[in-house]
Amino acid sequence: MTGNIDPEKVSNAVNDIAEGGSAAEKWLPRRGGHSGAPLRAILPVDVFGQPADMDAICHIAAAHDLKIIEDSCEALGATYKGNPAGTLGDYGVYAFYPNKQITTGEGAVILTNDDQAANFMRALRNQGRAPGDTWLQHTYLGYNYRLDEMSAALGRVQLTRLxxxxxxxxxxxxxxxxxxxxxxxxxxxxxxxxxxxxxxxxxxxxxxxxxxxxxxxxxxxxxxxxxxxxxxxxxxxxxxxxxxxxxxxxxxxxxxxxxxxxxxxxxxxxxxxxxxxxxxxxxxxxxx
Ligand SMILES: Cc1ncc(COP(=O)(O)O)c(C=O)c1O
CATH class of the missing domain: 3.90.1150.10 (Aspartate Aminotransferase, domain 1)
Known part of the structure; x- marks a missing residue:
């Protein structure tokens, strides 16, 4: 057993939640978290550096129109059937805290092929400035999640050693x-x-x-x-x-x-x- 998410259980959960009622209950929090909003995404974690079984998960996601956020924070450099972990879902995340395979000190990146989502995430990390906004313009409510340049420079050199x-x-x-x-x-x-x-x-x-x-x-x-x-x-x-x-x-x-x-x-x-x-x-x- 790898410790990664079990696609069979994901499939059961997604089906039960789609059905609603008591079938759904066992998969949902008892209080606080479930506002009746539809299920939107599956979040497989590549535990300890090993990719989750993404074929099976992609299959389930496609059948139910769900997004996949692949948490590859522990698996930069890993491959699944020859393809890099973190590139197999709609979004992939790598983290660079010093305990990781390579580091930027602090910080992380998100990967996606969706340009619109990428622009939105760039805006959120940059205090809500959309592409084209001036420094004093904020189209969205945003955050300061920028990876600073010194950290990014460290990361670029580290990447050559991955x-x-x-x-x-x-x-x-x-x-x-x-x-x-x-x-x-x-x-x-x-x-x-x-x-x-x-x-x-x-x-x-x-x-x-x-x-x-x-x-x-x-x-x-x-x-x-x-x-x-x-x-x-x-x-x-x-x-x-x-x-x-x-x-x-x-x-x-x-x-x-x-x-x-x-x-x-x-x-x-x-x-x-x-x-x-x-x-x-x-x-x-x-x-x-
Ligand atoms: C699987 C996983 N997800 C997310 C994170 C969080 O990364 P960060 O410390 O950059 O927030 C970690 C960090 O150890 C992790 O192992």
Whole structure:
């Protein structure tokens, strides 16, 4: 299981929501979020650098006249059946915070082939100035979401190193997988058949259900290995619980993955010795 959105469940949800009534209820927030507005878009996330199954999602979107916003923030450089992640829906998003494959410090970009939408988004990011507006003219209500020039300059240079970063990260992931796939209580990340290039964002393993992931992270920490429990599902974030009324049990597969997953130390500059050190520490902790 990749952890990406399941097209079959998307299809069920879209059909149920189109039908309305009680069929729709299980997919919608209990409170706050649903004003009866029609469903407009599907938002697949390319989790941990692996493209979502976009063929299936595009098929569903086309059948129901929905837009696709592809969140490829973690997957710049990845390809799906040879095509770049982020270019497969109506809109694609890449983010450039320093933990990403390449960085601009802060900031992000949106990709689209829709010129009208692109112009609108350019206006929104630039305090509502439409193309052709003067500096003191604001056709729309907008925001200051501009990526500044210094950050953009950094990004342009970083972009020349994207492929190098992708390959280095793939090497580090391979070192991990070689060592960890031997351990029966550890599930290593799976690469789907349609993923022609992973762009490893993080290296996340899952433990057998009977193991205590948080205790393992703690013991690794005591050995000087920083590992991060990955992570509280979005519907259980305090804001989402409070605002929309989601509860534990609403999305059991997500919750299960969220309880069993651990991100191991990972970067493009890790050496094979360092990977070995992490794997040995994990091995010792698991044998305790
Ligand atoms: C999948 C995904 N979407 C969106 C974001 C948000 O990006 P930013 O930090 O640039 O707002 C991130 C950042 O980590 C991400 O991983």
């Amino acid at each position: 492929q190098e970063m992708v390959l280095k990260r793939a090497q580090v992931a391979d070192w991990y997988t070689e060592r960890l796939s031997q351990i029966s209580s550890v599930e290593v990340p799976q690469v789907a058949g349609k993923t022609t290039q992973m762009s490893w964002f993080v290296y996340v393993v899952r433990f057998a259900p009977e193991l205590d992931r948080d205790a393992i992270a703690q013991l690794l920490g005591e050995r000087g290995i920083p590992a991060r429990p990955y992570f509280l599902p979005i519907h259980l974030q305090p804001y989402m619980v409070e605002r929309f009324g989601y509860r534990t049990g609403d999305y059991p597969i997500t919750e299960d993955l969220g309880k069993r997953s651990l991100a191991l130390p990972f970067s493009s500059v890790m050496t094979e010795d360092q990977v070995e050190q992490v794997c040995q520490a994990l091995h010792l902790v698991l044998c305790k």
